[in-house]
Amino acid sequence: MPSLGAVTFLVRDYDEAIRFFVDALGFELIEDTPLSETKRWVTVAPRGSHGTRLLLAQAASDEQRAHIGRQGGGRVFLFLETDDFARDATRMRAHGVRFREEPRHEPYGTVAVFEDLYGNAWDLIQPA
Secondary structure, eight states, X not given: OOOOOEEEEEESOHHHHHHIIIIISOEEEEEEEEOSXXXXXXXXXXXXXXXXXXXXXXOOSHHHXXXXXXXXXXXXXXXXXXXXXXXXXXXXXXXXXXXXXOOEEETTEEEEEEEOTTOOEEEEEEEO
């Protein structure tokens, strides 16, 4: 069966993005391989996850830089699932992550929209 291996995530700088995902979101750095003097293959994923990874791609042109922080076109771009909403939201806030709303309880679970380091909107969800 095919599976989705990675999703490209445009970043300004590899190292600042790695720090955000590892420290603020609790992801693990899966791979950081230099490909040239300016390009690296950097993947991160939620700790313990065996699913889709984010490929952190440093923007290399003005067109790419223009899309940093707008990858979802203003909508929630990615959905981060957790088994403990309070634990993860507390860690994220301690690392400066901005939540756009207070947690709300929906039929599908507890959810709140937060922003990554570039302003992209994400949902943090603890499924019901």
